Amino acid sequence: MGYSNQFFEALGIDPLSQEGLKAFAKRSGISLKQLKYYNTNNIVPTGNDLKKLKFATDLTELALRLKMGRLDKDILEAIQKYADQLEPILSNYAPKLESPMNDYHLEFETSLGKLYRGDCYKLLKSMENDSVDLVFADPPFNLAKMYPSEMDDNIKTEKYLHWCQEWINECARILKPGGSMFIWNLPKWNASLTTILNGILTFRNWIGVDIKYSMPIQGRLYPSHYSLLYYVKGEKPKTFKPDRLPMQTCPKCYSELKDYGGYKNKMNPLGINISDIWTDIPPVRHAKYKRREGSNELSLKLLDRIIEMSSNEGDTVFDPFGGSGTTYMAAELKNRKWIGSELGPIDIIEDRFSIIESEREILKGYREKVNALFPEKIRLNREKIGLWTAESVRK
Numbered sequence: 156m157g158y159s160n161q162f163f164e165a166l167g168i169d170p171l172s173q174e175g176l177k178a179f180a181k182r183s184g185i186s187l188k189q190l191k192y193y194n195t196n197n198i199v200p201t202g203n204d205l206k207k208l209k210f211a212t213d214l215t216e217l218a219l220r221l222k223m224g225r226l227d228k229d230i231l232e233a234i235q236k237y238a239d240q241l242e243p244i245l246s247n248y249a250p251k252l253e254s255p256m257n258d259y260h261l262e263f264e265t266s267l268g269k270l271y272r273g274d275c276y277k278l279l280k281s282m283e284n285d286s287v288d289l290v291f292a293d294p295p296f297n298l299a300k301m302y303p304s305e306m307d308d309n310i311k312t313e314k315y316l317h318w319c320q321e322w323i324n325e326c327a328r329i330l331k332p333g334g335s336m337f338i339w340n341l342p343k344w345n346a347s348l349t350t351i352l353n354g355i356l357t358f359r360n361w362i363g364v365d366i367k368y369s370m371p372i373q374g375r376l377y378p379s380h381y382s383l384l385y386y387v388k389g390e391k392p393k394t395f396k397p398d399r400l401p402m403q404t405c406p407k408c409y410s411e412l413k414d415y416g417g418y419k420n421k422m423n424p425l426g427i428n429i430s431d432i433w434t435d436i437p438p439v440r441h442a443k444y445k446r447r448e449g450s451n452e453l454s455l456k457l458l459d460r461i462i463e464m465s466s467n468e469g470d471t472v473f474d475p476f477g478g479s480g481t482t483y484m485a486a487e488l489k490n491r492k493w494i495g496s497e498l499g500p501i502d503i504i505e506d507r508f509s510i511i512e513s514e515r516e517i518l519k520g521y522r523e524k525v526n527a528l529f530p531e532k533i534r535l536n537r538e539k540i541g542l543w544t545a546e547s548v549r550k
Contacts, residue, residue, distance in 0.1 A: 157194075157195035157196055157197075157311070157312055158194075158195065158196065158197035158311055158312045158313055159311045159313065159314075160194055161194075161197050161222065161223045161224065161313070162190075162193050162194040162197060162198075162223055163176075163190075163194050164222070165214065165218075165219055165222035165223050166179065166208070166212055166214070167212070170194065176190065176191075179211070182211050183207050183208060183210070183211035183212075184207050184211075185200075185204055185207055185208070189204065197223055197224070197225065197312070197313070198225075199216070199219060199220055199223060199225045217230065224313070258273055258274075258277065259271045259272065259273025259274055259277050259278045259281075259496060260272055260273060262501055263501055263504065263505050263508075265487060265508065267486065267487050267490070267491065267492050267493060268483055268486065268487060268492065268493035268494065268495070269493075269494050269495070270477060270480075270483065270494075270495045270496070270497065270501060270504060271494075271495070271496045271497075272496070272497060272498075272501055273496060273498065274496070274498060275322060275475035275476065275496040275498070276321055276322055276325065278475070278496045279322060279325035279326065279328075279329065279475065280325065282325075282329045282473075282494075283329065284328055284329065285329070285330070285331045285332065286329050286331065286471070287329050287330060287331065287334065287471045287472070287473040287494065288330075288331055288334050288335075288393075288394070288465075288466050288467075288470035288471050288472065289334060289335050289336075289337075289461075289462065289465050289466045289470060289471070289472045289473070289491075290326045290329075290330055290334070290335070290336040290337070290472075290473050290474070290475075291336075291337045291339070291458065291461060291462075291472065291473075291474050291482050292322070292323075292326065292336070292337070292338050292339065292474065292475055292476060293338075293339040293340075293453060293474070293476050293478060293482075294319065294322075294338075294340065294475075294476050295476070296340060296341055296344065297310060297312075297315045297344070315344075316344075316347055316348070316351075319344070319348055319351065320351045322475055323338075323348065323351050323352065323355075324351075324355065326473070326475065327355045327356055327388065329473065330356075330388045331388065331393075332388055332389045332393070333387065333388060333389050333391070333392055333393030333394070334387070334388050334392075334393070335359075335385065335386070335387050335388075335392050335394070335465035335466075336352075336356060336384075336385075336386045336387070336388070337383055337384065337385055337386075337461055337465075338352075338383070338384040338386075339381060339382075339383050339453070340381070340382055340384075341378075341381065341382065342378075342380070342381075342382045344382075345361070345382040345384050346382075348384065349361075349384065352384065352386050356386035356387060356388055357386060357387050357388070357389065357390060357391075358385075358386055359385040359386060359387055359392070360384075360385040360431045361382060361383075361384060361385075361431065362382070362383040362384075362385060362431045362432070362433060363380040363381075363382065363383075363431065363432045363433070364380055364381045364382075364383055364433045364436050364457070365379060365380050365432065365433065365434040365436070366379070366380065366381055366436060366438050367379045367438075383433075383461075392465060394464075394465055394466055394467055394470075395464065395465065396463070396464060397428075397429045397460075397463075397464040398426075398429060398460060398463055398464065398525040398526055399423065399425045399426030399427060399428065399429065399525065399526050399527075400426050400427050400428075400429055400435070400525060401426055401427070401524060401525070401527060401528060401529060401530050401533070402422075402426070402427060402528055402529060404529070404533055404537075408540075409533055409536045409537050409540065409542060410542060419543055419548045420548040420549060422528055422545060422548075423528065423545075424527070424528050424545035424546070424549075425526050425527060425528065426525065426526055426527055426528050427528070429460075433460075435456075436454050436456055436457050436460075437454055437456065438454070452478060452479040452481060453478070453479070453481040453482075454481070455481055455484065455485055455514065455517055455518055455521070456521045457481075458481050458482050458484075458485035458486075459485050459489070459518055459521055459522070462485050462486060462489050462491060463489070466491055468489070468490040468491065469490065469491070469492065470491050470492065471491065471492040471493065471494065472486040472491050472492070472493045472494075473493070473494045473495070474493070474494075474495045475495070475496055476496075476497070477495050477496060477497030477501060477504055478497070479503055479504065479507065480495075480501075480503065480504030480507050480508070482495065483495050483504065483508075484507060484508070484511070484514050485518070487508070487511070488511070488514060488515055488518050489518075528544075528545040529544055529545065534546075
């Protein structure tokens with residue numbers, strides 16, 4: 156979904172009038188197709204097209220940018236310089252967030268967590284400042300999907316970003332100093348959300364999680380990663396203890412896939428430092444792991460890694476978009492307090508907690524394979540066939 160008609164409105168063109176559009180295209184010397192491209196993507200023309208627009212209208216580039224909401228550094232510097240004069244004008248403009256629900260209520264509770272049914276923004280407004288240690292958010296991607304809550308997942312780009320700004324600001328408010336915030340989204344959206352986040356939190360990492368999320372698109376690179384933004388409130392995180400990962404080995408012969416040469420004896424027996432590219436997070440497609448039909452859901456392994464890295468037992472984790480409840484399940488299993496909300500029915504999440512022991516076994520399987528250069532099974536097989544291990548190279 157593109158932007159609304161901010162470009163055409165800035166030019167004083169009725170977007171519904173084909174005759175008017177064609178007339179302006181002819182007068183400006185810019186093709187109708189190109190004008191529609193600028194309008195759909197809310198892009199300020201540059202080079203010769205900008206020059207043509209100036210001749211065809213009375214608009215300056217400054218006026219065009221202001222009307223389109225595309226503020227460059229010069230405009231922002233001017234706003235900073237004249238902030239005292241502008242504040243009385245801008246304070247009278249306070250757009251209200253359109254909320255899909257007027258209320259929220261507690262609908263599910265465990266010894267560690269509380270899940271509310273309703274609008275996350277309403278819940279956030281009721282929460283205290285500096286009250287949670289970790290925020291993880293996996294918002295709808297605005298891809299026109301149908302959700303059980305019947306929320307509108309096909310809105311104009313600027314409206315979607317405005318909505319994200321509202322809940323991001325509230326999540327930052329309730330985050331404790333030193334607390335961490337992670338946002339899971341498509342690269343397209345997270346690239347825009349960094350503009351909001353950089354003004355209130357400290358950037359740590361853009362983590363690329365290698366999962367193919369659509370079919371190849373002709374004329375484009377194959378989209379094969381989700382973006383996970385990692386920010387912290389304040390200068391540095393109060394908790395940062397990432398897992399170390401095992402060395403990659405052949406599943407048949409158990410030999411390592413990367414030759415570390417003469418550095419074997421310098422390898423940390425607890426494993427390899429985790430990077431900002433994660434290639435070992437599986438998509439949730441197998442019936443054993445999938446908890447809801449017809450929708451994507453997050454891997455328990457992903458939330459285990461995030462929660463382990465940025466919180467301690469007894470800390471509070473908040474997730475405003477419940478989905479299938481992966482965050483809440485991971486927090487419960489890892490002895491963290493948790494708070495969440497879900498706009499739609501929560502029966503899937505309740506049902507998931509009824510099989511918590513099965514989830515515990517899945518999580519146990521993940522934990523057995525981290526913080527060791529070679530997990531137990533692989534280490535034993537390497538010893539059996541005479542391959543080196545972290546222990547043997549230190550003898």
